[in-house]
Amino acid sequence: MSLIELRNLTKTFKGKTQTVEALRNINLNIEQGDIYGIIGMSGAGKSTLVRCINFLEQPTSGSVVIDGKDLASLAPKELRQLRQQVSMIFQHFNLLQQRNVRGNIAFAMEIAGMKKADIDKRIDELLEIVGLADRQHNYPSQLSGGQQQRVAIARALATNPKIILCDEATSALDPTTTTSILNLLQEINRKLGITIVIITHEMSVVESICTHVAIIDDGVLAESGTVEQIFSQPKTAVARKLIFRKSGADNSLIGERMIRIVFEGSSSSEPVISDLVTQCHVSVSIFHADIRNVSGKVFGQMILQLPEDKLQQEKVIYYLQSRNLRVEEVTGNVH
């Protein structure tokens, strides 16, 4: 049984003039211990999706099952209790401006009905985890964005949740702070075994810490799987677009026949192109190339423009395939 199960989840918003289908028939299983990235362009419905997981938004149809409990079947009080097991952090941190760091962390526990002495003790532990002990008496307005998000994480951890939902939690932060917050989340996942669901529009977030990823496009689940699977063999156009977004290649330059080579693991470090040139005696232009580290695995891609001669083209493709590289033709659109 998965920790989080989404079954045929559909959400429509009824406006006065039109209805918007924010989510259509989403099926997704998230296992205990996963760091599950949910990625999509803005407006794809991912924020609605994450709010369905803790029922801040009630799905129009379909079901959300957490730890074996169907959320739709819970009484309001039971739902509130369940939410103490499913914490959430936000893009804009959403801290109480009139409470200091300790007060903000205490808030989650006051709601959970904990005793004052227990709360104080737990705050000290949490401040240690997020590294804010020296800031405990400061107010949110006196903290940087990264520090505020750490307070929010401490608050989210306060009630010993099973799951933390992150709604664009690093989108308002600079790259360095983003890295430190992502590292903290990863540490929390590893040390405390908390399942983390990350909503983001940035593939770099998925790359750096996620184990699994689901791609949401226009309210529909385009594909889902482990990060490696999706990165090495994206099946849908939207997945390719998100993964190769940084390629920067200009579509207008495509006239000749082009191919994309995907490198995984050890093949990334081999001098494939120079071997190709010396052994096949052809010349190719490198149109675009990049290499990244996706959750510890090296992953690269290169887009080559092939020579004009048909025979030589086949030679190149045959050679690359013989080196166990994935080769796919790029037609019309680099993405």
Add this chain to the structure above:
Amino acid sequence: MSIERMVPLMLEGIRDTLYMTTVSTLFAYLLGMPLAILLVLTSPKGLTPKPLVYRVMDALVNVFRSIPFLILMILVIPLTRLIAGKSYGSTATIVPLVIAAAPYVARMIESSLLEVDPGVIEAAQSMGASVPAIIFKVLIPEAKTSLIVGATISSGTILGYSAMSGAIGGGGLGQIAITYGYNRYQTDVLIITVVLLIVLMQIFQIVGMYISRKTDKRIRE
């Protein structure tokens, strides 16, 4: 008017004015606060939307707010008699003052509560906060600064109403201004009451703003 007569008269006027203003403000908040919370909760975008309840209360507040204070004072005379035993004097004036101020205060509180960042409310909901917890731990504490500013403005308005009530039997500085300054053409009394009202208003304003600034944690020190 001689100084010997003026001073006790004015002291009595200040005392009555402060009495009417503070007691009325207090009662107006006792009535206005729950009204405002209900408005915020039941509004279509509130935590517990009840469109019908909201529309009825919203309309009622508007109706009471659109009746000019002096006319309201006359309209509620039977009620004033019932509650205070008579329809003139400082204590009696508190009745119409509260009725006029409560809807005004409710609107002030409503707008303060609506200023609270919806994201923070959503965060509280995501932690499993109940509606009362959101009201007392999020909405009111987070709106505190704005609520104090609102209370400052409201008490100033009530001070103004209390002076107005002097025209038809209310007490305090307003009554002194009408009786001596207007009916008996004693311009010196008129001027002094006006100056005193201005000073009172200033004090309210300065004290209120000071408290709101002091308690606001959003300001960097």
